[in-house]
Amino acid sequence: MELLVISLDDAADRRARLEASLAPHNLTYHWVKAVDARGWSQDERASHCDKTALFYNLSYDPIPGSIGCYLSHLRAFQHLIDSPHQAAIILEDDAEITPEFAAHLPALEQAANNIDVIFLCDRRPKRPSVIVGTTSSGLSLRFKKYANIGANGYVIHRTAAAKILADYEKFGLEID
Secondary structure, three states, X not given: OEEEEEEOOOOHHHHHHHHHHHHHHOOOOEEEEOXXXXXXXXXXXXXXXXXXXXXXXXXXXXXXHHHXXXXXXXXXXXXXXXXXXXXXXXXXXXXXXXXXXXXXXHHHHHHHOOOOEEEOOOOOOOOOEEEEEEOOOOOEEEEXXXXXXXXXXXXXXXXXXXXXXXXXXXXXXXXO
16 A cells, blocks of 8 residues: 655645654655645636535635645545555645554555545544444444544545546545
């Protein structure tokens, strides 16, 4: 399973922090250059946005960071498709790596063979979660109630990445 990290060129401090937290795990990872839409005109942003598909029926164009984030995740999906790997862990450069991260990788890789996407972070720890299943290796699969939380860390299988790339060319839902 490949480990991909999305980061903007000018986010050296965030990359350094993430590199330091990954270092004890001795993992190989690849940087995915994030799409920087901050300098785009409104027309350029609109060309990447399908307002009819927006989750919240926004009457305005999403902010540049939202569109850039969305396109960056699509770029990471394409990287996975172009690789020989069956699945990838995709992290944003603001992900927080726990000391036990590497210990979970074998179970995550096994689970990725049967599950399209596995969300890895918990931005809302006080909200209740519901266990929806357990893998044969004992990995608990949960979802958060009442949360539309970001995607700064997840596992995705290549078939799911291919489906998303085929169906979601334009921005319609914020990823983060």
